Each structure stands twice: as structure tokens, then as C-alpha cells.
Amino acid sequence: MINPKKIEEVARQLSENLPSGLKQFAGEFEERSKQVLQHQLLKLDLVSREEFEVQQHVLLKTREKLEALQHQVNELEKRLLEDK
Incomplete structure (x- = not known):
């Protein structure tokens, strides 16, 4: 290193x-x-550059997953409000 x-x-x-x-x-x-x-x-x-880049990639994937989950939660909340 x-x-x-x-x-x-x-x-x-x-x-x-x-x-x-x-x-x-x-x-x-x-x-x-x-x-x-x-x-x-x-x-x-x-940390090595390689390890940094791996962690950067993991963070990007985690953000994408979080955004998708947030979108799902928003859709479910919207449906719940519409059903009331």
C-alpha cells in the first residue's frame, strides 16, 4: 500500500x-x-485504491437499492391513502 x-x-x-x-x-x-x-x-x-473503489461500488449499489425501496414505500403509502 x-x-x-x-x-x-x-x-x-x-x-x-x-x-x-x-x-x-x-x-x-x-x-x-x-x-x-x-x-x-x-x-x-x-486503504488501497482498489479497496476504495470496491467500497464506492458497494455504496452506489446500496443507494440504488435504498432508492428503489423508498419508491416502493411511497407507492404503498399512496395506495393506503387511496383505499381510505
Whole structure:
């Protein structure tokens, strides 16, 4: 789910943008940045794109079913009122 290449890229970009006086710590900073990013991303409640799309489809079908049921209820209520 979490692309390790992207995390490495972000960590590398962070270390490349260190001030010149801190360049000697770039390797250690990059490694620590990767660890922090991975840890924080794992704490997030993320889903894969595929799972999101499946759930989106389920929601669409549920809405369609709900609308059909609501239509049936409306028709039944209408018939009850007409019979009175």
C-alpha cells in the first residue's frame, strides 16, 4: 500500500535540502527521515485504491437499492391513502 520508493524519494529530498553546514549528517538524516515517515504513515488508517473503489461500488449499489425501496414505500403509502 505504502510505496517504499516514494518514502525514500521524500527522505532523499529532505536530506538534499539541508543547509550546507549540516550536509555531513545527510546520510543519517535521510535514514531517520525514512523511519519517521514510515512510522507515521503506518499510523494512518489508509486503504488501497482498489479497496476504495470496491467500497464506492458497494455504496452506489446500496443507494440504488435504498432508492428503489423508498419508491416502493411511497407507492404503498399512496395506495393506503387511496383505499381510505
